[in-house]
Amino acid sequence: MALTKGRVYRIITLRFFDGGFTPMNAPTAAVSEAFCELMRTYNACMQKTLSKYGLYPGQPQVLFAINRLGAPTQIELASQLGVTKASAGVSLRRLEAAGFVKRVRDKLDTRCVRIRLTQKGADYARWCDIDFEMIYTTMMETFSAEERDEALSILNEMNKSLTGLKERLDG
Numbered sequence: 612m613a614l615t616k617g618r619v620y621r622i623i624t625l626r627f628f629d630g631g632f633t634p635m636n637a638p639t640a641a642v643s644e645a646f647c648e649l650m651r652t653y654n655a656c657m658q659k660t661l662s663k664y665g666l667y668p669g670q671p672q673v674l675f676a677i678n679r680l681g682a683p684t685q686i687e688l689a690s691q692l693g694v695t696k697a698s699a700g701v702s703l704r705r706l707e708a709a710g711f712v713k714r715v716r717d718k719l720d721t722r723c724v725r726i727r728l729t730q731k732g733a734d735y736a737r738w739c740d741i742d743f744e745m746i747y748t749t750m751m752e753t754f755s756a757e758e759r760d761e762a763l764s765i766l767n768e769m770n771k772s773l774t775g776l777k778e779r780l781d782g
Contacts, residue, residue, distance in 0.1 A: 653750070660742045664735050665709060671743070673702050674711060674728065674736040682715070682725040711735060 657668060676691045677683060683691065689699035703726060706712045711732035717723035728736065751759055 653746075656746055660746065661739070664739065666735065666739070667705075670702060670706060670711075671736065671739040673699075673706060674732055674739065677712060677726055677728050678733065678736050682727050684723060684725055688726060706732070 654668075661667065661671065672692065673688070676688055680687060680691060685699050685703065686696055688703075689696045692699060703712060703714075707714065710729055712726055713729055714724050715727055717725050751762065754762065
């Protein structure tokens with residue numbers, strides 16, 4: 612939704628400030644609203660795409676990471692995904708039950724269990740990658756090369772700012 616002259620924006624998003632609630636300023640609220648709308652549309656497209664494969668949000672990233680790493684341990688996978696070992700375990704159990712991954716003993720160290728994609732998992736990872744590429748290409752199809760570079764730069768700056776906030780919140 613573009614900010615156009617004459618368009619009235621009703622600021623409904625409030626923030627906590629100095630012991631009370633104050634409305635966001637109009638430019639911040641407009642960016643917030645546009646970003647939230649983009650995420651809703653993106654999530655709807657992803658959900659429709661994933662539902663045809665019987666996958667849930669987050670599961671394709673697990674398949675992609677396993678594919679990229681080869682045959683990681685659960686700890687290596689969790690580290691790659693930036694999640695806890697327990698969280699990775701929950702995802703792996705669901706993917707294993709659906710036939711996307713299998714656990715195999717390491718041949719050199721039988722104490723070690725590695726995660727591998729099944730043929731079904733490898734196929735679905737490839738198909739999801741194609742569909743994700745289509746979604747991202749469609750999202751930016753009206754952008755010039757310069758606009759794509761600028762969008763990437765802006766997204767990287769936003770991520771840098773949020774990463775700084777996350778680090779401060781983590782203490």
